[in-house]
Amino acid sequence: MAAALRKVDHSGLKTGQAITIVLLLIGFVLNSVPLVAIVAVAQFLAAIDSPYAPYRLIYQRIVKPSGLIKPHVINDNPEPHRFAMGIGAIFNAVATVLLLLGAATPAWVLVWIVIALANLNFWINFCAGCWVYYQLNKLGLPGFTQSPIPES
Amino acid sequence: MIERLIAALFLMASGVIAYRLMIGWQIKQTTALAATDPLLGGLKPGVPTILYFTTPTCIPCRTQQTPALKRLQEELGEAVQVVKVDATEQPDAAQRWGVFSAPTTFVLDGNGATLAVNHGVAEADKLRQQLGATA
Numbered sequence: 614m615a616a617a618l619r620k621v622d623h624s625g626l627k628t629g630q631a632i633t634i635v636l637l638l639i640g641f642v643l644n645s646v647p648l649v650a651i652v653a654v655a656q657f658l659a660a661i662d663s664p665y666a667p668y669r670l671i672y673q674r675i676v677k678p679s680g681l682i683k684p685h686v687i688n689d690n691p692e693p694h695r696f697a698m699g700i701g702a703i704f705n706a707v708a709t710v711l712l713l714l715g716a717a718t719p720a721w722v723l724v725w726i727v728i729a730l731a732n733l734n735f736w737i738n739f740c741a742g743c744w745v746y747y748q749l750n751k752l753g754l755p756g757f758t759q760s761p762i763p764e765s
Numbered sequence: 766m767i768e769r770l771i772a773a774l775f776l777m778a779s780g781v782i783a784y785r786l787m788i789g790w791q792i793k794q795t796t797a798l799a800a801t802d803p804l805l806g807g808l809k810p811g812v813p814t815i816l817y818f819t820t821p822t823c824i825p826c827r828t829q830q831t832p833a834l835k836r837l838q839e840e841l842g843e844a845v846q847v848v849k850v851d852a853t854e855q856p857d858a859a860q861r862w863g864v865f866s867a868p869t870t871f872v873l874d875g876n877g878a879t880l881a882v883n884h885g886v887a888e889a890d891k892l893r894q895q896l897g898a899t900a
Binding site for chain 1: 766769770772773776777780821822823824825827828829866868884885886
């Protein structure tokens with residue numbers, strides 16, 4: 614059963630996507646394994662809704678108070694976005710391991726998939742992870758409890 | 766490092782160029798399609814149209830795109846007509862129009878020529894501006 618409607622600040626999500634894109638691009642250019650690992654950890658903490666998730670802290674403590682970006686709070690389910698973050702975290706974690714093992718090409722392919730999907734989400738609001746979540750919800754998979762929100 | 770920077774710039778630029786080429790191709794294809802497409806069959810001739818593809822699982826459609834279109838219709842009245850299509854109910858239509866994500870909006874002039882394609886949410890101001898090209 615779906616929970617009551619909740620609010621999600623999409624400016625916070627966009628901030629996370631922008632940071633992910635920038636850090637992974639810098640990571641690729643500098644060939645930096647730690648940067649990919651840092652993004653994986655940040656995405657993992659966001660996925661488990663940790664109060665110490667760096668993206669959340671950066672948005673709430675720096676971006677939002679600065680007034681540079683206005684909050685964009687809308688009715689939404691947070692779970693699909695967290696699931697999408699989790700998928701990104703897995704991709705980046707696997708990429709980190711592959712980089713440490715010396716398998717650079719498949720590792721950077723994974724990183725570029727994350728960059729591409731984060732760009733899609735940032736620029737045209739297409740959240741591939743959310744789409745997968747709702748497909749799994751439709752299939753009745755345990756854990757994927759949130760249905761699409763009703764028409765407002 | 767310079768090589769990797771160039772590779773990153775190349776990949777990013779390739780993505781942007783591919784997207785722009787796709788939009789151009791989609792505008793050309795849908796302009797040819799609009800004259801005979803059954804989706805636009807019952808519309809008033811000479812009035813600009815927004816063809817809006819949505820899906821039941823599209824959250825931005827419900828929270829942003831639909832309200833933006835309602836607002837635009839309230840403002841413009843009969844000067845614009847909006848056709849809403851559920852891409853899951855009409856997958857053939859979505860395929861014909863080359864829709865791969867929701868929301869997608871096609872802005873058509875009074876003659877059915879495609880003026881703009883928006884992948885993702887298009888705010889009312891943007892749609893008004895795109896429609897303004899017909900004036």
